[in-house]
Amino acid sequence: xxxxxxxxxxxxxxxxxxxxxxxxxxxxxxxxxxxxxxxxxxxxxxxxxxxxxxxxxxxxxxxxxxxxxxxxxxxxxxxxxxxxxxxxxxxxxxxxxxxxxxxxxxxxxxxxxxxxxxxxxxxxxxxxxxxxxxxxxxxxxxxxxxxxxxxxxxxxxxxxxxxxxxxxxxxxxxxxxxxxxxxxxxxxxxxxxxxxxxxxxxxxxxxxxxxxxxxxxxxxxxxxxxxxxxxxxxxxxxxxxxxxxxxxxxxxxxxxxxxxxxxxxxxxxxxxxxxxxxxxxxxxxxxxxxxxxxxxxxxxxxxxxxxxxxxxxxxxxxxxxxxxxxxxxxxxxxxxxxxxxxxxxxxxxxxxxxxxxxxxxxxxxxxxxxxxxxxxxxxxxxxxxxxxxxxxxxxxxxxxxxxxxxxxxxxxxxxxxxxxxxxxxxxxxxxxxxxxxxxxxxxxxxxxxxxxxxxxxxxxxxxxxxxxxxxxxxxxxxxxxxxxxxxxxxxxxxxxxxxxxxxxxxxxxxxxxxxxxxxxxxxxxxxxxxxxxxxxxxxxxxxxxxxxxxxxxxxxxxxxxxxxxxxxxxxxxxxxxxxxxxxxxxxxxxxxxxxxxxxxxxxxxxxxxxxxxxxxxxxxxxxxxxxxxxxxxxxxxxxxxxxxxxxxxxxxxxxxxxxxxxxxxxxxxxxxx
Numbered sequence: 001x002x003x004x005x006x007x008x009x010x011x012x013x014x015x016x017x018x019x020x021x022x023x024x025x026x027x028x029x030x031x032x033x034x035x036x037x038x039x040x041x042x043x044x045x046x047x048x049x050x051x052x053x054x055x056x057x058x059x060x061x062x063x064x065x066x067x068x069x070x071x072x073x074x075x076x077x078x079x080x081x082x083x084x085x086x087x088x089x090x091x092x093x094x095x096x097x098x099x100x101x102x103x104x105x106x107x108x109x110x111x112x113x114x115x116x117x118x119x120x121x122x123x124x125x126x127x128x129x130x131x132x133x134x135x136x137x138x139x140x141x142x143x144x145x146x147x148x149x150x151x152x153x154x155x156x157x158x159x160x161x162x163x164x165x166x167x168x169x170x171x172x173x174x175x176x177x178x179x180x181x182x183x184x185x186x187x188x189x190x191x192x193x194x195x196x197x198x199x200x201x202x203x204x205x206x207x208x209x210x211x212x213x214x215x216x217x218x219x220x221x222x223x224x225x226x227x228x229x230x231x232x233x234x235x236x237x238x239x240x241x242x243x244x245x246x247x248x249x250x251x252x253x254x255x256x257x258x259x260x261x262x263x264x265x266x267x268x269x270x271x272x273x274x275x276x277x278x279x280x281x282x283x284x285x286x287x288x289x290x291x292x293x294x295x296x297x298x299x300x301x302x303x304x305x306x307x308x309x310x311x312x313x314x315x316x317x318x319x320x321x322x323x324x325x326x327x328x329x330x331x332x333x334x335x336x337x338x339x340x341x342x343x344x345x346x347x348x349x350x351x352x353x354x355x356x357x358x359x360x361x362x363x364x365x366x367x368x369x370x371x372x373x374x375x376x377x378x379x380x381x382x383x384x385x386x387x388x389x390x391x392x393x394x395x396x397x398x399x400x401x402x403x404x405x406x407x408x409x410x411x412x413x414x415x416x417x418x419x420x421x422x423x424x425x426x427x428x429x430x431x432x433x434x435x436x437x438x439x440x441x442x443x444x445x446x447x448x449x450x451x452x453x454x455x456x457x458x459x460x461x462x463x464x465x466x467x468x469x470x471x472x473x474x475x476x477x478x479x480x481x482x483x484x485x486x487x488x489x490x491x492x493x494x495x496x497x498x499x500x501x502x503x504x505x506x507x508x509x510x511x512x513x514x515x516x517x518x519x520x521x522x523x524x525x526x527x528x529x530x531x532x533x534x535x536x537x538x539x540x541x542x543x544x545x546x547x548x549x550x551x552x553x554x555x556x557x558x559x560x561x562x563x564x565x566x567x568x569x570x571x572x573x574x575x576x577x578x579x580x581x582x583x584x585x586x587x588x589x590x591x592x593x594x595x596x597x598x599x600x601x602x603x604x605x606x607x608x609x610x611x612x613x614x615x616x617x618x619x620x621x622x623x624x625x626x627x628x629x630x631x632x633x634x635x636x637x638x639x640x641x642x643x644x645x646x647x648x649x650x651x652x653x654x655x656x657x658x659x660x661x662x663x664x665x666x667x668x669x670x671x672x673x
Contacts, residue, residue, distance in 0.1 A: 065092035281311035464536035
């Protein structure tokens with residue numbers, strides 16, 4: 001104990017302070033237990049947790065079902081009020097992408113999921129920056145000598161400040177070389193090769209394509225792979241026809257998301273995101289009709305009819321084995337339009353009726369809060385819940401498009417409507433500004449059964465598509481009134497000798513039709529919006545005059561000045577003529593307006609022919625000249641469309657005017673030459 005250690009070195013002085021250890025700072029409490037970092041491997045990200053735990057802001061263990069949902073289900077079973085059926089099992093759902101990426105051990109499935117997610121991210125980039133340029137090497141190939149395994153995508157995002165906004169409804173040319181190119185996304189009809197990059201296929205001949213100036217023949221040397229769907233044209237031609245469909249068909253953007261659909265064609269046919277063959281067939285058929293209208297069809301004469309037959313056969317087969325009901329619903333909608341375009345009256349009506357009744361089975365006619373009360377007797381929905389709000393809106397849009405087509409088709413014939421308006425309790429679609437935010441606002445959305453749905457137009461719930469649906473609802477009310485008025489009042493009056501114009505229902509409906517057009521705010525009260533012809537607004541604004549004619553023409557005493565119905569249908573017919581003059585002054589592309597304007601011209605023409613006969617009978621020469629000029633204008637419109645559109649070619653107005661011209665003098669026949 002002499003102050004030295006055994007090795008002779010002096011001992012350190014005794015101190016009450018604890019010596020500082022290595023890597024320890026004086027301000028740290030060395031007596032506290034060391035902090036152990038959390039196990040980051042067991043920490044879930046937000047998109048890995050189930051939907052229910054996210055909503056309750058609880059931790060989730062990612063089991064199926066998770067422990068949180070099991071506890072919630074147990075609590076619900078113990079506290080269920082009498083008379084209420086408790087849930088049979090815990091409700092625990094996950095994101096599809098998260099499930100596949102983090103739980104699947106199959107590399108092919110994981111690559112497929114990643115590729116799908118890349119396409120979604122590209123679409124988000126395009127939505128945020130329309131001037132952005134994205135190029136990506138196509139990951140899959142349709143060549144027989146190449147594998148279907150996906151290659152790593154190469155993304156490039158550039159800014160384009162000198163965008164060319166002069167493009168119209170036509171398509172841009174595909175570059176001669178198949179190298180990866182950049183695209184101007186400000187042009188709504190950019191070519192598919194410009195969007196997704198270059199498919200390096202040494203066996204495919206390079207060619208340029210423009211539907212306005214013609215294109216390469218289908219009978220080229222390019223052969224599709226063995227897995228390519230039968231009876232479809234080549235991959236390149238199918239892609240270009242799909243581009244034409246989204247460029248010309250005015251309801252295409254409301255049925256399908258164009259960029260995603262075009263990009264999905266780059267997947268192999270066995271990929272789950274590849275479009276169904278039936279949908280591709282009917283899209284090719286419709287796209288070919290539009291190219292025929294512009295005089296640039298490169299297909300064989302009956303190509304569209306063959307593609308429609310293939311689509312019908314495939315959709316009937318898929319219905320029998322319960323495959324993808326939502327896509328079947330879309331195919332039936334497009335088939336209905338095609339048969340209507342071809343003037344196939346029986347085929348169009350039966351397909352439209354089948355489509356609307358199919359919508360009832362899919363529960364598309366009802367919004368979620370308004371399902372049937374008898375839950376115990378209601379079968380489970382055959383369509384799974386949408387993964388995103390945008391998918392849900394697309395399904396709702398599809399229902400309203402099917403409804404509009406059917407109401408416009410049956411408004412002037414004796415066929416009954418396929419689905420009563422009272423059985424429809426659905427929200428109207430979202431307006432454009434609501435879709436751009438990505439999160440639908442369900443608080444102020446209008447319901448189809450609202451009392452003021454036709455006359456109230458909230459600023460954030462109005463656009464041409466919504467107004468076209470409201471016009472179809474207005475036309476539907478006139479159709480249902482004309483169908484049921486005699487059965488309703490004949491039983492009360494004891495016979496058919498009564499004037500429906502004196503009934504309260506008739507007067508209220510007539511006032512509603514007159515007030516609808518006046519209720520539209522500017523600039524959505526004209527067929528010309530922002531200096532351009534709006535095809536949806538053209539259909540929207542032509543339906544109220546047609547509704548007035550259908551409502552009053554049966555009771556109009558032509559030639560009697562005191563008849564109010566005659567005055568109404570004459571003004572309605574001339575309203576259609578004024579809009580038609582605007583159409584011809586703004587654009588000469590009448591074939592792209594849709595099908596309802598053709599019926600509007602026929603309805604106005606047949607009404608004016610009645611007034612022409614009355615003017616000739618009463619000897620009003622000046623009135624006769626004015627009426628012949630108006631009729632000849634409508635006749636010329638239909639005659640021009642008759643060369644390309646079977647529906648216009650089958651219009652009874654053409655034969656009616658031709659018969660009328662033979663009865664008139666040589667001078668008056670000049671009007672119809």
